[in-house]
Amino acid sequence: MSELEFRVAIRDALAEELERDPAVVFFGEDVAVPGGVFKATPGLRERFGPDRVFDTPISELALSGAAYGAAVTGLRPVFEVMFGDFMALAMDSLVNQAAKFWYISREQGTVPLVVRSAVGAGGRFGAIHSQTHGTWFQGIPGLKIVFPSSPAEAKGLLKASIRDDNPVVFLEHKRLYSVKGPPPAPGQEVIALGQAGIARAGDDLTIVSIGKGVPDALAAADALAGDGISVEVVDLRTLRPLDLPTVLASVARTHRVLAVEEGPRTGGWAAGLLGAVAEEGLHDLDDAWILATAETPIPYSPTLEDAFLPQAEAIVESVRSRLAVEVAPA
Amino acid sequence: MSELEFRVAIRDALAEELERDPAVVFFGEDVAVPGGVFKATPGLRERFGPDRVFDTPISELALSGAAYGAAVTGLRPVFEVMFGDFMALAMDSLVNQAAKFWYISREQGTVPLVVRSAVGAGGRFGAIHSQTHGTWFQGIPGLKIVFPSSPAEAKGLLKASIRDDNPVVFLEHKRLYSVKGPPPAPGQEVIALGQAGIARAGDDLTIVSIGKGVPDALAAADALAGDGISVEVVDLRTLRPLDLPTVLASVARTHRVLAVEEGPRTGGWAAGLLGAVAEEGLHDLDDAWILATAETPIPYSPTLEDAFLPQAEAIVESVRSRLAVEVAPA
Amino acid sequence: MSTPTARPPTQALDAYLDAYGRMRLIREFEAAMHRLFLRGEVHGTTHLYAGQEAVAVGVCMALGAEDYVAGTYRGHGHALAKGTAPEPLIAEMLGRASGVCGGRAGSMNVIDLPHGLVGCYGIVGGSIAAALGAGLAAKRQGRVSVGFFGDGAANQAYFHECLNLAAVQRLPVLFVCENNLYAEFTPMADATAGADIAARAAAYAMPAVVVDGNDLWAVRSAAGEAVARARAGEGPTLLECRTYRHYGHSKSDPAPYRTQEEVDRWLERDPLSRARDRLVREGLAEEQIAAVEQATTAELDQAIERALAAPYPDPETEAATEYAP
Amino acid sequence: MSTPTARPPTQALDAYLDAYGRMRLIREFEAAMHRLFLRGEVHGTTHLYAGQEAVAVGVCMALGAEDYVAGTYRGHGHALAKGTAPEPLIAEMLGRASGVCGGRAGSMNVIDLPHGLVGCYGIVGGSIAAALGAGLAAKRQGRVSVGFFGDGAANQAYFHECLNLAAVQRLPVLFVCENNLYAEFTPMADATAGADIAARAAAYAMPAVVVDGNDLWAVRSAAGEAVARARAGEGPTLLECRTYRHYGHSKSDPAPYRTQEEVDRWLERDPLSRARDRLVREGLAEEQIAAVEQATTAELDQAIERALAAPYPDPETEAATEYAP
Numbered sequence A, B: 001m002s003e004l005e006f007r008v009a010i011r012d013a014l015a016e017e018l019e020r021d022p023a024v025v026f027f028g029e030d031v032a033v034p035g036g037v038f039k040a041t042p043g044l045r046e047r048f049g050p051d052r053v054f055d056t057p058i059s060e061l062a063l064s065g066a067a068y069g070a071a072v073t074g075l076r077p078v079f080e081v082m083f084g085d086f087m088a089l090a091m092d093s094l095v096n097q098a099a100k101f102w103y104i105s106r107e108q109g110t111v112p113l114v115v116r117s118a119v120g121a122g123g124r125f126g127a128i129h130s131q132t133h134g135t136w137f138q139g140i141p142g143l144k145i146v147f148p149s150s151p152a153e154a155k156g157l158l159k160a161s162i163r164d165d166n167p168v169v170f171l172e173h174k175r176l177y178s179v180k181g182p183p184p185a186p187g188q189e190v191i192a193l194g195q196a197g198i199a200r201a202g203d204d205l206t207i208v209s210i211g212k213g214v215p216d217a218l219a220a221a222d223a224l225a226g227d228g229i230s231v232e233v234v235d236l237r238t239l240r241p242l243d244l245p246t247v248l249a250s251v252a253r254t255h256r257v258l259a260v261e262e263g264p265r266t267g268g269w270a271a272g273l274l275g276a277v278a279e280e281g282l283h284d285l286d287d288a289w290i291l292a293t294a295e296t297p298i299p300y301s302p303t304l305e306d307a308f309l310p311q312a313e314a315i316v317e318s319v320r321s322r323l324a325v326e327v328a329p330a
Numbered sequence C, D: 001m002s003t004p005t006a007r008p009p010t011q012a013l014d015a016y017l018d019a020y021g022r023m024r025l026i027r028e029f030e031a032a033m034h035r036l037f038l039r040g041e042v043h044g045t046t047h048l049y050a051g052q053e054a055v056a057v058g059v060c061m062a063l064g065a066e067d068y069v070a071g072t073y074r075g076h077g078h079a080l081a082k083g084t085a086p087e088p089l090i091a092e093m094l095g096r097a098s099g100v101c102g103g104r105a106g107s108m109n110v111i112d113l114p115h116g117l118v119g120c121y122g123i124v125g126g127s128i129a130a131a132l133g134a135g136l137a138a139k140r141q142g143r144v145s146v147g148f149f150g151d152g153a154a155n156q157a158y159f160h161e162c163l164n165l166a167a168v169q170r171l172p173v174l175f176v177c178e179n180n181l182y183a184e185f186t187p188m189a190d191a192t193a194g195a196d197i198a199a200r201a202a203a204y205a206m207p208a209v210v211v212d213g214n215d216l217w218a219v220r221s222a223a224g225e226a227v228a229r230a231r232a233g234e235g236p237t238l239l240e241c242r243t244y245r246h247y248g249h250s251k252s253d254p255a256p257y258r259t260q261e262e263v264d265r266w267l268e269r270d271p272l273s274r275a276r277d278r279l280v281r282e283g284l285a286e287e288q289i290a291a292v293e294q295a296t297t298a299e300l301d302q303a304i305e306r307a308l309a310a311p312y313p314d315p316e317t318e319a320a321t322e323y324a325p
């Protein structure tokens, strides 16, 4: 079966949901006529018309507010905030309007909206076009935060996000757009939100990651298999809600967990995940640690950015040294 | 010696720093002529003049940008964003300008600014005037996040924040403004940022909290002493940087840690702290858990809000049940 | 930018009598909120609408039940004008389970979707965004959307981005600025460069009208024209309604920044008595008006009594979920 | 809003010759960046300023070394115009340790405080905020502050809140909108209600001037007047400079959305050749101009050579700290 490119998976998910439900609309900066700066959305305007797919001014806050207001009055808006870094401008409406509505209205209505953004470093885009904003929103009840790791997940999770009746913050890693992979398996065309996946089974160590971190962890697992270390890779898929049971079940078997995050250790999801694991599964745990980025902004220079990122080699290195340390005589 | 009220401690810190350094300016919505909605800043405009202390339009993003631009060109701005909930509107300039400048400019200049906000629930202000925004910013390298727990800390930490050459997000809990306490002890007029405090020494359990959570934890510790449980209370004071060594040293002695956060468990600082403790001090740890709020927005109704908050009684209850569970026969 | 003077009613006089009744309901409702706040029954803070009744009521007269309204934290008037019943609204202020939002929202954040009240917004400017978004849906549904906001909100990011986007998209939206001369304790002119909010619409080539916000007929007629434009696909309009709040900004504000002379001048232009006088001038009998007033008072008294008798939500049984299923 | 036509130079002709040299430097710098990008030496993305040189150079002619400038991600021209040396600027694009920011910032985020370049901003509208804040300091320091931004930024929150606040505070700020008719791939008029950016200044009672952004003399004179107002304590000014970028939006953009006819029309109005012609008309000798051109080319060639020879930062030895001490 022909391979699916990540950016095409995004496009197909949008097209299928626009087709399926006339309430779905899609808008953003340069997404319609130009088809998006990452070429993810060409052709949608031509197919669904300018009333349902349109370009907007550079007004992230208004886009966020427009999506909220439209979502509580009968539409299912999907909008793009080109780079996740710009989500700081769109935050108020998501946090203080969309995320609150279902609860404070006492369930009078739902807020079915999705905001898509390109995130992540490694593209030499510098400190203000490379951040991953998931953690900015992880502590906001009412929001869901989705971060696919493969083309099949991108399609299945975006379709589920558009069908979800809650506001969804959807992250697309820049370095995944050109990745090709198998299309969704039968029955996986729509992937339930809040359900982590076991990307690889193993016995000695659980590596938990999300988004681009998952292929990196899988590559590391291959290398570590050569060392005789059997790694289980858990793909979180969503940062909120967090599928703790799947992680706990894995750790209960492997007794060791490494959380790999492309972002700073302090205030990141990785530390929070280990905290939750410690709270629930402390006595299953022989070791728990984090591989994250340095506590600085993201550098531009290739040498600095490469060293900054927790790539596959860094994961391998971290596991080897941590396990060695562990067995070293006290 | 006469007691110091929290709001007066804030005012005194501002006045002393405005007096000490002509580069310090202070602005915000209704802070100058009206003296602030929490009556924290009356008299400053009269004393230092309208060029240094002034009221502004309702433009949180511009205030944040103005503070950043002024800070990199020679001023030391302090500005108020009335309620922490509104920080979502001010986020972009703090995250994408102020927090990045020192690093990406390769230390060409510093960004000495402070943004003060009233935070926290319990005042019946509802879901959009009761949030604590510290965790929204905890994952942003370059920022410092300060959250005092007493009048003396409010004064010492605000003075240190104004003298600090980095952007500081300063949180003031609404339910502390009217609290009175001893003024700063000699030598404590300025409290170094990034240094947690031992609010109470104990042997059986470490409770870590910050801001209003500290007096709550201290009240709980008193009650638990009656049960023969000796509680150590660690006052974090800053969420970024995080003083992990102080927490680890305490846990190394007590072997049990409870993190109390007025905010949701998922994506909160408490889970992240326990994760860091697990990473560094797993083998010191007999138990670790979190007392946080439900994963919903903050309710208005008194009965709902009281049940929502991790108050002293809830802390006592949590400790009693967790320790009981622990000693129960398997 | 034109300043229309009040014109002959475009609806039958009884519609204005009915509207006067609603203005009166809002006035008495706010007086009751004030009393209940002092009694400790209303919690936290509350922002009273008294003095501005003609704006919400006059605009809503021009709307259908299915049209959308977004109000502010000073929103009791917006809700009552759009059709929210007094009892669940009072109960919400009191934090009771029978509140329109079950006591979860409170005074600043009331939501009543069944009556087209998309929400009331604690964030200054938030109502502008909600109205913009509702306008996107309204355009497809043949409805219109209204966002109420204050003079202070005209300096907020939302004002600029949302008016521009609404104009670009030609959305059926009324942006209704209630210029009551103060943002909290700050005089409008001190914070608003140019001190002319209606003039800001020109930046977006959007039509704007300055209206006497204390004249029910003037508001109704200006709103009617804007609604007609919106329904005709001609896009958004900015209405600047000049008005005044009778109370301080919020419960805790004695409003020392306003001169007695200024307050008196505005009390002379009280929208309620002006509406009443006009109804008499237009030929309504004193008894007719008095009957409406008595009915209003009776309705409110009963609503308050029922609301006060309602239970608080029980945290044990309250089945709150983070997410919609 | 007045549209001044180019007037006799207010500075000696050699200042214009010097300015022409800087425009030429920018033009050749951008051509070099383009080549180096295609060679894989410049990474990520880059936004070229070619075609807009008269704006940055004309405005900076009216400034002193101590005045502040905030540029955009299309900022190479802003930096060079304000005095940043070509070599450290190129080295920054190349990600070398000798870059003006040590290779940490890259093309979109250049900072050069010693030359008064507060920063270049990857966030559309960010330069407006930086200029506002620098204006707060500048007012106390007797300096002025300039924020460059594009037509697309006029729809951003920052534009509205910052222009209003600058006007309220009467800050010495020039808001310089470089209207090059497109925001990325979107025509200005499609996203900007009213399609008149200078007119938006009226919303804040702020003076605005529309300038031919491809005429060095016109830009210099309009900027000079605005700077004079600012220094005199008369507050901010909005300059809308009509101009055009010669390249696509960024490295990856062939700009199919622009007609060849439109491109040709603007190439005829190329600011560089117009400046050169005017210098000749004003009586400068061909040799004088050629000498400057050769010097510029030589300076740039040497800068490129040196920058290419510089090492990349070494992550091992790079002692980065999260915080200032």
Ligand SMILES: Cc1ncc(C[n+]2csc(CCOP(=O)(O)OP(=O)(O)O)c2C)c(N)n1
Residues within 6 Å of the ligand: B029, B058, B060, B082, B086, B089, C074, C122, C123, C124, C125, C149, C150, C151, C152, C153, C154, C178, C180, C182, C183, C184, C249
């Ligand atoms: C974004 C934001 N900033 C500040 C506040 C605090 N605040 C509440 S009401 C208010 C004044 C608003 O004035 P205006 O828009 O004129 O409305 P009015 O209260 O006069 O009806 C302010 C500053 C807020 N609620 N939201």
Ligand SMILES: Cc1ncc(C[n+]2csc(CCOP(=O)(O)OP(=O)(O)O)c2C)c(N)n1
Residues within 6 Å of the ligand: A029, A058, A060, A082, A086, A089, D074, D122, D123, D124, D125, D149, D150, D151, D152, D153, D154, D178, D180, D182, D183, D184, D249
């Ligand atoms: C807040 C924000 N939104 C979107 C972008 C993506 N983006 C980069 S440049 C650009 C177009 C800006 O157009 P304009 O302001 O006219 O400047 P020009 O590129 O034409 O110089 C956009 C949308 C951004 N960098 N920042």
Ligand SMILES: [Mg+2]
Residues within 6 Å of the ligand: C150, C151, C152, C178, C179, C180, C181, C182, C183, C184
């Ligand atoms: Mg007002």
Ligand SMILES: [Mg+2]
Residues within 6 Å of the ligand: D150, D151, D152, D178, D179, D180, D181, D182, D183, D184
């Ligand atoms: Mg442009």
